[in-house]
Amino acid sequence: xxxxxxxxxxxxxxxxxxxxxxxxxxxxxxxxxxxxxxxxxxxxxxxxxxxxxxxxxxxxxxxxxxxxxxxxxxxxxxxxxxxxxxxxxxxxxxxxxxxxxxxxxxxxxxxxxxxxxxxxxxxxxxxxxxxxxxxxxxxxxxxxxxxxxxxxxxxxxxxxxxxxxxxxxxxxxxxxxxxxxxxxxxxxxxxxxxxxxxxxxxxxxxxxxxxxxxxxxxxxxxxxxxxxxxxxxxx
Amino acid sequence: xxxxxxxxxxxxxxxxxxxxxxxxxxxxxxxxxxxxxxxxxxxxxxxxxxxxxxxxxxxxxxxxxxxxxxxxxxxxxxxxxxxxxxxxxxxxxxxxxxxxxxxxxxxxxxxxxx
Numbered sequence: 001x002x003x004x005x006x007x008x009x010x011x012x013x014x015x016x017x018x019x020x021x022x023x024x025x026x027x028x029x030x031x032x033x034x035x036x037x038x039x040x041x042x043x044x045x046x047x048x049x050x051x052x053x054x055x056x057x058x059x060x061x062x063x064x065x066x067x068x069x070x071x072x073x074x075x076x077x078x079x080x081x082x083x084x085x086x087x088x089x090x091x092x093x094x095x096x097x098x099x100x101x102x103x104x105x106x107x108x109x110x111x112x113x114x115x116x117x118x119x120x121x122x123x124x125x126x127x128x129x130x131x132x133x134x135x136x137x138x139x140x141x142x143x144x145x146x147x148x149x150x151x152x153x154x155x156x157x158x159x160x161x162x163x164x165x166x167x168x169x170x171x172x173x174x175x176x177x178x179x180x181x182x183x184x185x186x187x188x189x190x191x192x193x194x195x196x197x198x199x200x201x202x203x204x205x206x207x208x209x210x211x212x213x214x215x216x217x218x219x220x221x222x223x224x225x226x227x228x229x230x231x232x233x234x235x
Numbered sequence: 236x237x238x239x240x241x242x243x244x245x246x247x248x249x250x251x252x253x254x255x256x257x258x259x260x261x262x263x264x265x266x267x268x269x270x271x272x273x274x275x276x277x278x279x280x281x282x283x284x285x286x287x288x289x290x291x292x293x294x295x296x297x298x299x300x301x302x303x304x305x306x307x308x309x310x311x312x313x314x315x316x317x318x319x320x321x322x323x324x325x326x327x328x329x330x331x332x333x334x335x336x337x338x339x340x341x342x343x344x345x346x347x348x349x
Contacts, residue, residue: 032262034286035312040264043283064281072283076290093248 001039007232008056009038015066015234023075023084030073033230036065106151238256248280249287250330256298262314263289270271289317297323 013034017027041062045055063069090108093101124132255261263285271278292298303314319327328340 029315030237030286030290032313033315036314037282037286038265039312062282064283066283068281068282069287072287073290076294080293173309 001042005042005052009042009059010035010229011232011234012060012063014229016063016073016234018230018234019070020073021075021085023081024088025084026077026081048100065216082126102151106147110147130144187233247334248284249292250327250334251284252288252292253297253319253327253330256317256319256323257327260316260318262303262316264314266317292315292323295322296320297326
């Protein structure tokens with residue numbers, strides 16, 4: 001099967017699946033399975049008709065009306081998938097500028113950081129019986145510093161992603177990304193004397209890198225997936 | 236023989252799928268073939284509509300789906316093999332009983348009227 005036919009079959013599937021309100025994982029399952037089905041159906045029709053265009057048209061007829069299928073697929077989406085859909089929407093949005101995406105991700109990660117910090121303080125209070133007493137300026141700096149680093153990291157990864165998608169390789173970009181992150185963190189910390197506080201620096205660096213690694217990984221998968229399906233012209 | 240289209244099967248498709256899976260594990264395309272074969276060509280489904288029914292059955296624990304290895308090398312396309320569960324077998328038996336009762340009652344009424 002040539003690439004054009006494969007794309008036509010994908011478009012057939014995508015017309016039904018794209019409007020379904022469901023998480024990325026759920027829609028991926030639908031797409032993969034429906035594509036396998038139409039590919040088999042197309043194979044049948046090619047054997048029977050011997051003409052690619054006629055086989056495509058007959059496959060579409062067999063597949064049914066995409067709008068009707070969308071409605072049926074929507075009904076089959078389990079209620080628990082709503083949570084996954086909300087997470088997907090928090091992390092990735094179609095047609096959003098890279099800067100807006102970076103801000104959204106940075107705010108999200110900062111919220112996670114603050115929640116984590118709050119939980120740690122609460123745990124300390126419960127276990128030790130009193131609130132921890134960090135130096136206030138240091139805490140403020142860590143909150144602001146973390147957000148700056150997250151914004152920087154998210155901007156960079158948002159900016160890098162389109163190039164990854166074109167090449168379908170990103171390991172060098174990730175290495176470059178981490179090198180730049182470490183350099184940026186050092187540049188931000190050293191002038192304020194925070195690099196001298198080894199534990200604090202390592203703590204923040206670990207959080208920064210784990211968060212960014214997770215985000216990079218998910219972004220890369222998402223971008224590849226986005227390129228494969230969501231850029232198809234279905235109208 | 237007159238063709239039976241998908242709309243006439245509303246409410247019965249899930250039981251038909253369970254019945255097709257009694258013959259053994261199968262992916263969607265194979266299930267469709269089994270149904271068409273069993274219907275002697277008189278059954279015409281809009282093929283896409285099979286999958287929402289399969290997803291509902293899977294969510295209900297009546298079938299269990301597993302991805303097939305991607306030996307075909309078709310990028311982005313993957314078959315899912317469905318297997319009847321114990322719950323699915325029980326549901327099939329219940330559906331058979333319900334359908335027999337339906338045929339008996341509705342058939343009796345139609346027979347009386349005609």
